[in-house]
Amino acid sequence: GESVGLHLPTLSVQEGDNSIINCAYSNSASDYFIWYKQESGKGPQFIIDIRSNMDKRQGQRVTVLLNKTVKHLSLQIAATQPGDSAVYFCAENPGGYQKVTFGTGTKLQVIP
Amino acid sequence: EAEVAQSPRYKITEKSQAVAFWCDPISGHATLYWYRQILGQGPELLVQFQDESVVDDSQLPKDRFSAERLKGVDSTLKIQPAELGDSAMYLCASSLSGNEQFFGPGTRLTVL
Numbered sequence: 001g002e003s004v005g006l007h008l009p010t011l012s013v014q015e016g017d018n019s020i021i022n023c024a025y026s027n028s029a030s031d032y033f034i035w036y037k038q039e040s041g042k043g044p045q046f047i048i049d050i051r052s053n054m055d056k057r058q059g060q061r062v063t064v065l066l067n068k069t070v071k072h073l074s075l076q077i078a079a080t081q082p083g084d085s086a087v088y089f090c091a092e093n094p095g096g097y098q099k100v101t102f103g104t105g106t107k108l109q110v111i112p
Numbered sequence: 113e114a115e116v117a118q119s120p121r122y123k124i125t126e127k128s129q130a131v132a133f134w135c136d137p138i139s140g141h142a143t144l145y146w147y148r149q150i151l152g153q154g155p156e157l158l159v160q161f162q163d164e165s166v167v168d169d170s171q172l173p174k175d176r177f178s179a180e181r182l183k184g185v186d187s188t189l190k191i192q193p194a195e196l197g198d199s200a201m202y203l204c205a206s207s208l209s210g211n212e213q214f215f216g217p218g219t220r221l222t223v224l
Contacts, residue, residue, distance in 0.1 A: 102154030
């Protein structure tokens with residue numbers, strides 16, 4: 001069936017380095033993708049989104065890249081900080097009021 | 113800043129008992145979602161409301177779970193009877209346009 005998944009379950013990075021979290025999706029009809037950050041004991045928090053008519057979108061210290069050819073999504077965090085430690089989920093939205101599908105998450109650990 | 117409210121934050125119950133969770137979405141958000149999140153996994157949609165109507169409840173175990181949003185504002189999710197496998201985080205989210213979802217802090221359910 002269609003699914004959204006992540007390549008790496010845990011990522012450890014040194015404080016100040018850049019982080020890259022990857023996600024593979026399989027539904028070629030999806031036109032909207034979201035990255036969420038979830039800290040321990042809290043609900044997911046929206047980070048950044050991207051539509052399928054774009055291949056790159058930048059926010060504050062974060063960049064999302066979309067490669068529709070290989071159905072791959074990545075989240076880049078510049079100058080990773082201890083406060084970035086969390087689980088990151090990519091999510092796929094086919095559009096409108098259809099169901100959002102979440103991947104299993106990548107845990108980012110920032111080493112001080 | 114407007115937030116999605118959920119209560120209780122934590123609930124411990126014995127199997128076969130009934131439990132209920134409450135969610136108050138961000139004011140004006142017509143779409144409301146209930147998710148279940150097992151530790152280490154991404155949220156899984158249980159039910160989606162558009163105003164007071166159910167849009168998607170295909171993953172809701174209807175023999176024991178029920179959800180309502182009678183006035184199209186706040187919502188209640190009920191489990192009766194609770195089973196050991198229901199232990200999870202129950203997340204509520206709301207959305208204005210069906211795209212970006214704002215999550216509440218969740219209710220952590222433990223069934224003994």
